[in-house]
Amino acid sequence: MKWKPVSCPERARMRELRKQGWSLDRIGDEFGRPGRTVHFHVADIDVRCRPGTKGLGVNGYARLLKAAEDGVSRAELAARFGLKKSSVSPTLSRLRRARRQTAQEACAC
Structure with missing residues (x-):
């Protein structure tokens, strides 16, 4: 080419x-x-993606969490969002933990 x-x-x-x-x-x-x-x-854009992640961004992670809460299977989530099946559960756990932490910080004010 x-x-x-x-x-x-x-x-x-x-x-x-x-x-x-x-x-x-x-x-x-x-x-x-x-x-x-x-x-x-x-390269000059300040975007930080952890190595090995697809970098779904804030909106993508919100859609992932919403789909999981709507009952979409882990296998379907992996296919829909381009993730490995083995990474869906840890990603969801991380997102839920971050959401709880944000909610607790909001209540503390």
Whole structure:
């Protein structure tokens, strides 16, 4: 494949998707570019994704938690959100713990 420069609108869209929590590889797939190319163009954005996570972002994690509370199976959650089946339960536990902590902090004020 011949190298093709990234246009300004593509770069802006890459940055927007990264801010939404999309992974580098997922953005790369969207534009037909490798994840390393995407990283080059969005590296200055202050987005912190833990290694090994899909980086669903705040909205994605909220949708994940809502779907779990609506009774969607762990296997379906994994498929729907692009996660490993083994990571769904720990992720949900972390989200629930964070929600409880936020609620307790709000009550303490």
